[in-house]
Amino acid sequence: MAERSFAREVQQLRLGRGEVFRGEGILAVTKALLQSGVSYVAGYQGAPISHLMDVLSDANDILDELGVHFEHSASEATAAATLAASVNYPLRGAVTFKSTVGTNVASDALANLASGGVTGGALIIVGEDYGDGSSIMQERSHAFAMKSQMWLLDPRPNLPSVVRAVEEGFALSEATHTPVMLELRIRACHVHGRFVAKDNVRPTFTLKDAIEKPVRDVSRIVLPPASFLHEQEKIRTRWPAAQQFIREHRLNEVFAERARDFGIILQGGMYNTTVRSLELLGLADAFGSSAVPLYVLNVTYPLVEPEVTAFCAGKRGVLVIEEGQPDFIEQNLHAILRRAGLATTVHGKDVLPMAGEYTAAAVTSGVLAFVDRYAPELIDRAALPRVVRPPAPSTAAAAPGPAGLDAHVHARPPSFCTGCPERPIFTALKLVERELGPHHVSCDIGCHLFSILPPFNIGATTMGYGLGWAGAAALNTSATRKRTLSIMGDGGFWHNGLTSGVGNAVFNQSDNVLVVVDNSYTAATGGQDIPSSSAPNPRRTTKLPIADAVRGVGVKWVRTITRTYDIPRMRDVLREALTTPEKGPKVIVAQSECMLNKQRRVKPQLAQLTRAGRRVERERFGVDPDTCTGDHSCIRLSGCPSLTIRSSPDPLRLDPVATVIDSCVGCGLCGEVAQAAVLCPSFYRASVVSNPGAWERVLSRLRLAVIRVFQRRVDRRLAGVLG
């Protein structure tokens, strides 16, 4: 189950012709799929396209009505291979994943799909996680489109354009027998906007038709000699067909074509930023009416030579706004213009950054440099926007400006949530390292990767999703008794880690240790279900133990810890795994439910029970400020957001004391750590019972009455000294 309900968003998917859809970009894509008569949708969750998957998994009714098959694929490779249904049948299919990481995983299937080509429209929706807030390597999806000859759509980031891209994308795919990639930047996925909806379309050719009347065509299968024909077909047939389709359907857009003898060629996704830059420089109005000609590439691959030459003809220079590197489009433009014999100068990475996100600041300064070269009279130097204005020297020194705050503003990277069950695993590992010294730790992808940051500072490499153990494969030798430790999440485990990591370790006789973090969800992507999820799911098979799977591929040494917060047990099992004389791969399955999801599930339930007058016990932790000496070792072994600091109430102590704030969910780690690490006696657990039974209440009163007798004696003594 996803970490929140999308019931409200699902209703938007029902909108009919003429009604206005208001919502997020990625939901607009979802609606557009249904409007396009899609037969099946598959994918693997991840920012920024998780919501597409989450909304569809809450939209079973609509999918059933329309006859759409929806799958949570095991991996992006599975998702991409799912598009094979469109090879022989006129079925429209869409898959989605995070890029470039997901596209990397999918690329084998995508290459095979692109080689043979498709009959039904095949759309690959890739959510770009590039630039500010990104959690992955900074690369472009563009190269995948180029290498496999798939067409790449990069529409303007407004909902009508994105919806049109989905609809035209299917048509383009069918017209050219080629899978089409639709690239959406993270902000476009999360942009709130509106568009006028159409009715959903139930596909005429159904999955049932395909299954009952199977078709095969050996010329579509990637084997010689067909594979050689495919390559020729891509170049001779599909490519020109694509260019023709793009021209005829005006997928690319030109604005203010003849306004100037210079112009800007931009990726569709860069349109809003570019227009804002022009607006700030006084070269466009708020509606995008530009004083500079714009050629907007809503299709960034392939380029359409006649369109390019038509736009560039008669222009002294063009600026290419192409985010990321390498500068594929810019290089391509050079070649096109050279071949066409046009003398138009191409600018791009000479005035814009070669690498990194094209923020409004970067684009504004690039556009300014470009326009300044071709028509400096257009620039009102007195009215430059602040972002490209040279700093005023007089005021800079006086005020505590941005630079003066540098020492007071710390980076605030993401970290484990309050009560996260993964935190104690690393706390325990810290304690083990105190005894055994540091180990080589190979990390994976998932929330647990936050271990590499303070306060844990654990982990040396991360090689990709599910590749935690594979990342330590070489470090396996009998020359030492010291072992390496690898971490893998349950998501990565089922994605591929079972084979790439565990199977590999068994086969290659690894003597090292793997910890599988089993928190019942793919937590980092929003809490979607996986085979080992502990909750029942009527549409998916869950509750499959990871330990069984691990034993199934031949691991003998398997330990399951059913409560990661049990620090002594966690520590002892880690120590045992790292020191046991037993040879062979060792796997520890560390289980506890993702706290974010657990709280979303449990909190309302408890509130309801309390309201209904039922006995409910709630726990939270606290720190006694008079025994806390303010050395904060507890925080250095935890980092929990609810374990923080405050000024000491003691006038003698200068250092802040630790404190537990109201967000505490009572996971118990603080107390466990204080004991296991022999830290300090300041932690207490408060168990608060709502609606206690009559007997419990009487007993509690009796106890307190006895305690009061002794407390009064203490109080009397203290009254003498403290007043």
Place this chain on the structure above:
Amino acid sequence: MSARMEAPVSDVGTAPRPAPLRATTVAILAMGGEGGGVLADWIVDVAERDGYVAQTTSVPGVAQRTGATIYYVELFPEAPARAAGKEPVLALMPVPGEVDVVIASELMEAGRAVQRGLVTSDRTTLIASTHRVYSMTERTAVADGRVDAAALIAGAAAAARTFVQGDFARIAEEHGSVISASLFGALAATGALPFGRASCEDAIRRGGVGIDASLAAFAAGYAAAAHAGRATRDEPAATAPAATAPATIAPAPLPRVGPRLRSVAARVEQSFPPTSHPILLAGVARVADHQDERYAVQYLDRLERVREVDRQTGTGDFALLRETGRYLALWMAYEDASRVADLKIRSDRFARVRQESRVGDSQVLRISEFLHPGIEELTDILPASIGRPLRRTGWIRSAVDRLTRRGTIVTTTSVGGFLQLYAIAALRRWRRHSLRFADEQRQIDAWLALVTEVAGQDYPLALAVAECPRMVKGYGETHHRGRRHFEAVMRALPRLRARADAAACVRRLRDAALADESGDALAAALRELVA
């Protein structure tokens, strides 16, 4: 608590140009899970109802997991768009210098907005909650790693056109709601966006979750921002809220002492300088609380010599006396098992836990302590004649170790658990005969002797030495480590004393000892200074 400042639009030295129609821009800086998205959605909802085209974007991603993130909203009036027959093109990210409203859900995030250039004096209304959510760096520091809140506030005030500040987290909490609601109220009060209060409240109602609490927090946030005083940008100091300043700076009222300490307190007032009274009275109370009145007398006896040497060599503010008084009290009131037990069983402690845990009258509270007494802790509080042999006897050591390895959880609200702690607390009476007491007194005297001896020769160095016990904190291994660091610095002292900057060296060593847990920084500093 909250203040609002308005500065004249600064003349940035540019020629006036006709104001073209442009989008109104709003950036919300928050941490994942704080409801920044909810606030953005409310703004969009109000805007769309009140005739605006609204667009919001964010890059949540993994920042959802407690990281810093920005939600960005643009608004554009629908009427001119309709007249033009065109849709406005709205941007997906804030441009430095082009933001009308910045809302920061926490003080450091306000600093981040300023740092990113989003807050500018010609244009930006900055609404910031002045409460602190401490960063990992601040929280994990061995001593006090907190950044200067006043500097953040001053920086924010200097950068903004209008600066509205208040503890909107507390306001929300007081009304059982979340900070997005109180900030939304503050936003409505600023009038920075063209929406009336009623429209904003309607948006909350349409949101449908926790409506009453949200509306109450909204109203309180509105009031805090609307009724706050106005100041110009040139007087940021007037607005620094006392609550965010470190507690140690505010002059505290003189600590009260009980009737049995009256003569000791009188001695403080008669024979010690007034600047030392707050600390010395607190110190007297602390050591008497820890042991008895006799101990308090001993505390003052020990300080007599320090007072004398301070009078002779100091600058008249008795800094040496005060700081020695501070650390002497903390050292004499060292935390052994009976002290901890004594603090755990008190009635005011029970009351504090009840309050912190928000226990209602009809609810039952159970308090459990996480204790981990080992052989050291047990023999610490036993009479030396018993403790010393016990500590040396191997089989007893290992037996106790086995018994105490997993630690123990004591339920102080049960009669049995309470009496257990009560009995341990009662060992206070025999503390003077305990192993640890003798140890501590010996070391205290050595340190005091050093302070007074050094003071005659190098007053600043004596002050630095007086502050060195700050390195010794915590319990168990943490305490031992602190003690080792303290001793290492003391050992280095003879070689440092010849230097003119000896005091600075000792402070540097102390800071190095507090810089990390491992002692690497201290070792490096020692190598550099003493080698």
